[in-house]
Structures are given as structure tokens and as C-alpha cells.
Amino acid sequence: MVGIGFRREFAQELIAGELIHPDFIEFAPENWMHIGGHWKKLLHQAVERYPVLCHGLSLSIGSPEPLDQEFLRYVKSFLEEYQIQLYSEHISYSKCDNAHMYDLLPVPFRMDAVRHISERIQQVQDYMQRPLVMEIVSYYTPVAAEMSESDFISEIVRQSGCQLLLDVNNIYVNAFNHQYDAKEFIAQLPLDKVGYIHMAGHEKVTPDLIIDTHADAIIDPVYDLFEGTIQRLKPVPVLLERDYNFPQLPELQGELNRLKAICNKHWSRNHALVSGNI
Template sequence: MNDHFLGFGLGLRTQHFNDVLETRPDVDWFEIISENFMVAGGKPKYYLHAIREQYPMVMHGVSLSIGSTDPLDTDYLQRLKRLATEVQPRWISDHLCWTGLDGINSHDLLPMPYTEEAVNHVAGRIIQVQDTLGRQLLLENVSSYISYTESAMSEWEFYNAVVERADCLMLLDINNIYVSSRNHNVDPQAYLNAINPERVRQLHLAGHSDYGTHVIDTHDHDICEPVWDLYRQALLRFGAVSTMIERDDNIPPLNQLVAELQIARDIAAGILPLQHSCKPAPGLEVR
């Protein structure tokens, strides 16, 4: 049994705060966007702590910009650490990307060039972040729409090399693998087969917008069948891994997301031993 397996979760969104507290949905855990709660007080913090009393949480950031050449933002890291002290998350994650340059935030998750120089650069910064936070960091693969002529390895080779060099962990986004594979005409199964299972701590599922010639990671649709198929392959490859659904736009009522999460449970139940697909980590209440 995977000691870190939390079960099946959702991204916690403002629209669902009241419903979560009033209905206690059949969700094993929630993922919060770290930046949304880096405030001293107010309603977001009230709901955060009220829901945290009922459900385990993990923290997911979008502003670390671990791949940038700008210095690490020490103020941001200290605020992140303070939030982690409040929330006591099972883990903290961000993205293997850069988000800005010269102090300007693009508000996009921009891919890295896949080079040995970039591996060394990013790994060194991850080690600094982990030393500051006092814990391992999970890094997520991003959707990409461009490639660099300087790249000397595949995305999965780069991803594996970074987490090994930095001794961190992976948040593997299944939808992002599908999106990037479509955009760059690569085999998503080859991506999954190359990833080190010992480093995978969490899986993301989400919807996207398919324009035929390209695919955009929009998180505003239901999960499509090709992504569900890739999720099946991921379970066969990695076993029981904590899985959650992200929805950031065109957000449906909570009960619809819980119903979609049940699809993930049912898929896992058909592939994994019963105890892996249905039981969260020890000490967590099954709702």
C-alpha cells in the first residue's frame, strides 16, 4: 500500500466553499491554490480553516517560477512557509516552468529548454526552496505550445533528471501530457513509460480545449475520453497515486465535479486492488 495515497480529491474553489461545509461531499481531500490564501485574514481564510478541519489538504502554487533566471523571491517563500504552518498540508507543489523575467510576471506557465544547463540551474533552485520550506517539493509538468532549438533531450528525460538531481517529487498532470503530446506530435505512452514511478506522488486530471490543429490547457471542460484512457495507463504504470480534478473556468456545481471524480474512482477500482483504489492513507476519514 502506498503510504502517501490520499484517495481522490478536488481543487477547492471559491464557488464551492459553502457547499463543501454544508454537504460534506464524498471527497477524500482538497488541493488549494497557495496564492489565494496568502492573506492575513478575511473570508478566504475563514473557509480555509473551516474546511481544513474536515478534510486533508495539499498546497499547489503558480508563482514560484523555479525555472526563471531572476533570483528566488524570498518574501514569497516566507509567505508560503507561513501558510504551510497554518494549513499543515500533506505536501506542497508548484510547476516545472518559469513565469516571468526581470521582475515581470507573465501569468503564464512557460516551459523550459531541455538542456543539461537548465537541469543544473533548476535543480539548484529547488534545493534552495526545499531547504527554506523544510520539506520536499512536488513539481508539475506543464502544457507546452512551443519548443526550443537548444533542447537536447525529451521533456520526460528533463523532468526525470531535474527531480533526481534535486531529490524532489512529481505531480504528474495527465491532461498536460496529453495536451503537449498532441501539440508536439509525440507518444504520450512513451512519456508515461519513461517516468520513474518512485517519484510520482500526485496526479492531476483536467479538461482542455481542442482546436484540431492544437490543444490548449484551459481547465474549463469535462475530462475527455483520451485523457481518461491515459489515466488508465498511468494507474497501470504507477499504481495507487493520489488523484484530483482541476476546474478553473466554466465551473459547474460541486455535485457535478463529485460525479466526475467518481469516474476516476471507478476506473481505479477496475484496475487496482480494492484496498488501493478505495482506502486513503492511514488516519484519514473516508466520507
């Protein structure tokens, strides 16, 4: 199944399903909780039409401060209300000094951070009564790292029991920015734990830096990395992320079609939105 992020900019068209018709949609609970009026009506229409996965923004699992219990309570309630099948988040932090920053900051690759994050993932999973699927984020500088990124990720997965959200574009961006081999990096990950894939576009802002913008079409080398990667994975849902600089919708449908063709080429069987080995 190949889905797309549910954006307000083309919500009506998604619901109409004529110019664009993904297999599922994804949205951030934070953008839709405690909402009424026009947008709530559209949200209900979208949820009636499509299966929904949720991708959170404000959990801040890597934050040095305690988890926000009120936030967790609202997210849990929201996921239950809309019968969300999969909830994913980011291996990063967005809150520190009791201040939200609304962006994904890189966590130091350190063993104490592994233990800290793993324990918090377990707390969230226990409270939510569902597995978390954690995304490997793009980052532009390491921060006081004491271990490799792949070891850091693998240890979190091992200690927490979470699943992985493999954002193939992020891996491409990170490999370019930090000068490592994307394929080798992916090979070092616990690929049997991948439960979800994201794909997106990016922007090269300087000769040695790419920013993960979600504002451009996916480029061919990222498609190639995706195709090479999914051959090593069980079938999982794949999402096209497009958050800014929206093209005509048939162009987005073209990207969905291309992703789906690659999936169909290598994954002979269909799959549920949530894989069974959680």
C-alpha cells in the first residue's frame, strides 16, 4: 500500500479521490486534535474514505525532560477515536527547557541516550497499548556523538522493542551530509523491524549539504535506494511525504504510481497496514 500525507492544501481533492487516490493517508495527531468546524468535517470525510496512519510531531522522545502525560492521554484518545492502525514518531527531541521548538533536533549518539530513549519508548508503548514505529530522522550535524548512528538506532530498537520507520530519503540525505554509504548504513539496521517507509524530496542548499525539505519531488537516486532497500524487507506501507511547494496533483499521483510499481515489482503479496511481528 502506498499512501500520502493528508494536507489541508489538497484535502478536498484527496477526499474526492479523482485527481489523486492513495491507498491510505497519514497525518499528525497534533495538527488535528482539539479541532472542530470545517476541518473536523473534512477529517471525518477523509477517515471514512481512507485507512489512516498517524505520524506524531511533539512526543519528543529524546527530550531530557519527563514525558508530557497530558499530551499522551490526548494522543491515545485521538488514536482510539479515529481507529488509527499505526502510530509513528521520531528519534529526536523537540522540547527542552520546558519549551517546544516544533522542529526535530538531533539526539547525541550515546549509550545513556539509548537507555533513556528506550525506556521512554517502552513507557509510551505500555501506556498506548500499541507499538511505536520510530523514524530515523535526517540530521545536519552530529552532536557530541560517542557511537555510530547505526549502532545507536539498532540499540534503541533492541532495547525498546519498537519498530523502525525507514525514511529512505532521510538515509540518503544523512549519507550525503555525513559522507557515508547509504546502502551500507541500511544493511547495518535491524531490517526485520522495519514497519513503515517514508519517501520524500529534498533540496541541496550548498555543495556539501542537503536539507530534508519535503518540498520537492523524489529524485531518481532516492528511488534507486528505495528499490534496493525494499528487496530486503517484508511488505510494509510506504508513504509519500509532501509538505510544501505543492505541484499539480497528477504529479503527486505519478509519484505514488512509481512507488507502487516498484513495490509491486518486488513484493508479490499484499500486506496489511500493520505488520504482524510487533
